[in-house]
Amino acid sequence: MHYTLNVNGQTRSVDVDSDTPLLWVLRDAVDLKGTKFGCGAGLCGACTVHLDGAPVRSCQTPISDVGKAAVTTIEGVGATPIGARLQKAWIDVDVVQCGYCQAGQIMSAAALLKQNASPSDEDITSAMNGNLCRCATYTRIREAIKQAAKTDLGAATSGQRG
Amino acid sequence: MLQHLQDRLRARSSKAESAVASRRDFLKASAAAGGGLLFTLSLPAFAKAAAAGQAEGGALMLTAYVKIAPDNIVTITSKNPEIGQGIKTMLPMLIAEELDVDWKQVRIEQAILDPSKYGRQFAGGSMATPLNWDPMRQAGAAARQMLVTAAAQQWKVPVGGCTTASGAVLHKASGRSIRYGALAAAAAKVPVPDLDKVTLKDPKDYKIIGTSVRGVDSPKVVKGEPLFGIDMEVPGMLHAVFQKCPVFGGKVVSANLDDIKKMPGVRHAFIVEGGSDLQGLMPGVAIVADSTWHAEKARRKLDVKWDEGPGRAYSSEGFAKQAAELGPKAPELNLRSNGDAAAALKGAAHVVEASYSYPFISHAPLEPQNCTAHVQGDKIILWAPTQNPGPGRTLVAQTLGLDESKVIVHMTRVGGGFGRRLDSDFMAEAAWIAKQTGAPVKLLWTRTQDMQHDFYRPGGFHFFKGGLDANGKVVAWQQHFVSFGANGKFARSADMDINIFPAGRVENLSYGASLIPFHMPTGPLRAPGSNALAFVFQSLTDELAHAAGKDPLQFQIDLLGKDELLPGKGVGFSTGRARGVLEKVRDVSGWGKGSLPERTGRGVAFYYSHLGYFAEVVEVAVANDGQIKVNKIWAAGDIGSHIINPIAAMNLTQGGVLDGLGAALNEKITLKDGRVVEENFDTFEPLRMIQAAPVEVHFVTTNNTPTGLGEPALPPVIPALCNAIFAATGKRIRSLPIDTALLKA
Numbered sequence: 001m002h003y004t005l006n007v008n009g010q011t012r013s014v015d016v017d018s019d020t021p022l023l024w025v026l027r028d029a030v031d032l033k034g035t036k037f038g039c040g041a042g043l044c045g046a047c048t049v050h051l052d053g054a055p056v057r058s059c060q061t062p063i064s065d066v067g068k069a070a071v072t073t074i075e076g077v078g079a080t081p082i083g084a085r086l087q088k089a090w091i092d093v094d095v096v097q098c099g100y101c102q103a104g105q106i107m108s109a110a111a112l113l114k115q116n117a118s119p120s121d122e123d124i125t126s127a128m129n130g131n132l133c134r135c136a137t138y139t140r141i142r143e144a145i146k147q148a149a150k151t152d153l154g155a156a157t158s159g160q161r162g
Numbered sequence: 163m164l165q166h167l168q169d170r171l172r173a174r175s176s177k178a179e180s181a182v183a184s185r186r187d188f189l190k191a192s193a194a195a196g197g198g199l200l201f202t203l204s205l206p207a208f209a210k211a212a213a214a215g216q217a218e219g220g221a222l223m224l225t226a227y228v229k230i231a232p233d234n235i236v237t238i239t240s241k242n243p244e245i246g247q248g249i250k251t252m253l254p255m256l257i258a259e260e261l262d263v264d265w266k267q268v269r270i271e272q273a274i275l276d277p278s279k280y281g282r283q284f285a286g287g288s289m290a291t292p293l294n295w296d297p298m299r300q301a302g303a304a305a306r307q308m309l310v311t312a313a314a315q316q317w318k319v320p321v322g323g324c325t326t327a328s329g330a331v332l333h334k335a336s337g338r339s340i341r342y343g344a345l346a347a348a349a350a351k352v353p354v355p356d357l358d359k360v361t362l363k364d365p366k367d368y369k370i371i372g373t374s375v376r377g378v379d380s381p382k383v384v385k386g387e388p389l390f391g392i393d394m395e396v397p398g399m400l401h402a403v404f405q406k407c408p409v410f411g412g413k414v415v416s417a418n419l420d421d422i423k424k425m426p427g428v429r430h431a432f433i434v435e436g437g438s439d440l441q442g443l444m445p446g447v448a449i450v451a452d453s454t455w456h457a458e459k460a461r462r463k464l465d466v467k468w469d470e471g472p473g474r475a476y477s478s479e480g481f482a483k484q485a486a487e488l489g490p491k492a493p494e495l496n497l498r499s500n501g502d503a504a505a506a507l508k509g510a511a512h513v514v515e516a517s518y519s520y521p522f523i524s525h526a527p528l529e530p531q532n533c534t535a536h537v538q539g540d541k542i543i544l545w546a547p548t549q550n551p552g553p554g555r556t557l558v559a560q561t562l563g564l565d566e567s568k569v570i571v572h573m574t575r576v577g578g579g580f581g582r583r584l585d586s587d588f589m590a591e592a593a594w595i596a597k598q599t600g601a602p603v604k605l606l607w608t609r610t611q612d613m614q615h616d617f618y619r620p621g622g623f624h625f626f627k628g629g630l631d632a633n634g635k636v637v638a639w640q641q642h643f644v645s646f647g648a649n650g651k652f653a654r655s656a657d658m659d660i661n662i663f664p665a666g667r668v669e670n671l672s673y674g675a676s677l678i679p680f681h682m683p684t685g686p687l688r689a690p691g692s693n694a695l696a697f698v699f700q701s702l703t704d705e706l707a708h709a710a711g712k713d714p715l716q717f718q719i720d721l722l723g724k725d726e727l728l729p730g731k732g733v734g735f736s737t738g739r740a741r742g743v744l745e746k747v748r749d750v751s752g753w754g755k756g757s758l759p760e761r762t763g764r765g766v767a768f769y770y771s772h773l774g775y776f777a778e779v780v781e782v783a784v785a786n787d788g789q790i791k792v793n794k795i796w797a798a799g800d801i802g803s804h805i806i807n808p809i810a811a812m813n814l815t816q817g818g819v820l821d822g823l824g825a826a827l828n829e830k831i832t833l834k835d836g837r838v839v840e841e842n843f844d845t846f847e848p849l850r851m852i853q854a855a856p857v858e859v860h861f862v863t864t865n866n867t868p869t870g871l872g873e874p875a876l877p878p879v880i881p882a883l884c885n886a887i888f889a890a891t892g893k894r895i896r897s898l899p900i901d902t903a904l905l906k907a
Contacts, residue, residue: 028401038529041844074385095380100390102383134526137813
């Protein structure tokens with residue numbers, strides 16, 4: 001089947017089976033390797049991407065369900081102010097150990113901050129609990145999300161909200 | 163120089179042999195590693211300086227590790243696999259320090275597998291720091307000395323009058339300076355100095371060691387750039403899946419290959435006969451397709467008739483029954499015997515009797531096993547997320563009947579190791595399938611395959627009797643370890659170090675073992691041995707402390723006794739260093755001070771693992787329904803004289819502690835009819851954020867060579883947690899994972 005996708009603001013045409021998970025469309029057909037395969041069952045969150053800004057598990061999202069929705073991946077999220085702040089915070093806080101889950105973590109965090117500019121610890125846990133980090137970098141993930149959120153508040157008070 | 167090195171290699175033959183060791187030999191070597199191989203790394207080719215003088219795009223290779231470009235950018239080679247332990251940042255820090263360059267002018271390149279150049283290249287046993295602390299600093303100092311020599315020759319001044327700073331050589335007397343970039347060509351012609359004779363910095367002059375350097379790959383990780391094995395892409399590459407028998411060791415009788423071959427995108431489907439070595443290429447069915455999804459869809463239609471073989475007879479339930487029968491009997495093997503434990507128990511004022519058990523667990527790295535392989539002429543090239551590329555190459559060579567020199571191994575970044583990728587089965591599979599297919603192939607396992615074809619942390623059972631005298635002193639310790647193995651030989655990673663504390667401090671002590679036969683692959687998992695034995699030994703010590711009516715932390719300190727080295731891994735077990743971390747964690751946690759709410763308690767434990775000393779305090783609140791909330795964890799560690807990269811050390815310690823917490827709370831692999839029941843992260847669940855307690859980390863620095871941090875922080879948290887639960891509820895956890903139903907008010 002032929003599908004036309006909007007991925008990170010670009011139009012991409014692919015020819016895949018209608019039941020192909022978006023994960024494998026992105027990785028194999030579009031050649032964006034940032035979205036990761038972890039469990040194939042929506043249990044680990046490594047494959048998290050955004051459809052029209054909402055987080056979805058791309059391993060559980062067949063291409064036929066994507067329609068005209070804008071797909072944002074880890075390769076594109078840095079173009080948004082929230083994504084860029086998160087990526088910077090992830091580096092500043094030195095969150096990464098093996099790094100395999102971190103694309104999914106950042107995508108879940110970006111969706112959280114879009115909904116909630118100043119999340120509490122409980123908000124963070126509830127938004128992030130579906131994302132496994134086998135290296136258990138959770139303390140730093142939490143810290144980086146808070147740092148990215150704080151940066152946003154700083155920008156807002158100085159009237160330079162990006 | 164060469165002769166010197168050869169002499170050195172000969173003198174350290176065990177180490178030298180291990181550089182070309184087979185897979186099994188490697189494992190033997192690493193098992194013995196703490197026992198005396200330590201601090202003996204050779205750097206064969208660095209010394210040879212085989213690469214010196216070679217130009218690469220305007221940059222000059224000074225040595226095998228250091229390349230300098232005219233713009234003063236210094237590229238440092240990182241020799242070991244990066245699995246999340248931060249080695250790709252840390253090893254180059256050591257070189258950069260002694261090379262005397264600024265970190266901002268440094269770029270890092272991952273080495274290919276080439277033991278002739280780099281010595282052993284692996285990620286395991288927390289060995290990279292102790293093995294490389296001296297050699298990497300020497301490598302940096304040697305390159306620096308070559309640059310200084312070149313400058314001195316150019317200026318016609320004595321070498322002694324030259325100093326270095328920030329990637330430049332300075333001659334203070336004349337006020338001259340020259341950047342390394344301008345010296346590289348001349349320096350490359352200077353003979354590489356003898357590594358043993360290079361001058362190393364005084365640690366007080368360190369500018370990089372001891373500073374926090376962020377992960378060198380992190381900017382790529384956060385943007386999703388391809389780095390991992392699974393991200394490999396080769397022109398013309400096909401995608402493979404490989405289905406093995408769910409019962410370990412089962413063989414293929416037949417499969418519906420004709421149907422599979424008709425499925426969309428499928429290019430090849432074939433039976434792999436394989437062998438019977440659970441660490442090698444096992445029997446199965448390979449499907450190769452034009453995309454991952456086509457291969458996976460075909461796999462789901464696969465109908466295989468298996469000959470399940472003898473493995474089918476085994477189950478976790480059966481193991482537990484056998485253990486219960488063996489426990490009270492005399493041990494099959496006597497591991498250690500001091501004094502007369504049986505007699506001392508009879509004469510003891512108080513006897514504590516307890517049996518402990520823990521389950522098999524899986525490594526479950528988040529990146530499922532995968533490998534990309536391409537046969538080119540008489541060679542095969544592999545791109546592998548491996549912890550152990552050398553033995554991987556040996557296995558591939560053996561499997562394909564090739565000479566090892568024909569097997570090229572590129573190390574990709576690894577999405578979690580935890581010991582799983584010390585085994586190379588996935589490399590053998592990819593190589594075999596690529597050879598049969600005649601095209602480059604990326605093999606990818608499903609999560610279920612990864613969980614059901616692991617090399618599991620072995621389960622175990624311990625039957626214990628301890629005796630106290632009237633003063634609460636431990637006078638007898640009798641322990642019967644029921645483990646796995648056959649014919650008097652422990653299965654892989656199922657053994658027990660006979661020097662585990664309190665050996666050497668209890669007059670009448672016996673460690674014995676009995677072995678249950680089984681048919682299941684086992685292997686090292688982060689802090690092998692210690693990750694289970696710490697739970698048993700440190701819970702038992704806590705039981706004795708309570709029976710003696712003493713403060714558990716002080717009881718531990720008293721049991722350690724005077725400062726001395728007892729027999730143990732590395733240079734031995736230092737009771738003083740153990741006491742040091744216990745005292746530190748006591749002080750930082752405010753142990754014994756203030757009162758805690760009802761059903762809230764604190765527990766303490768320490769352990770000596772992989773040459774590091776950690777003591778940890780856990781504070782836990784147990785709800786009336788038995789649910790556990792860990793409020794906080796304090797960890798105090800002694801890994802020697804320097805914390806090389808503090809920001810990474812803190813991360814790795816917190817991760818190790820939380821990994822142990824996850825194992826204690828959640829993790830269990832169940833064998834039923836010869837196969838693993840758990841399939842995915844719903845039934846085998848590593849720690850999630852909601853369970854991730856804050857971990858406060860403190861390091862005690864001592865005058866000892868720096869040692870590794872991948873493992874030693876993990877073991878103590880498990881007994882510290884269980885001891886805290888006892889303090890909170892009076893209920894003793896003697897089996898893992900923790901059954902909260904037992905903790906109801």
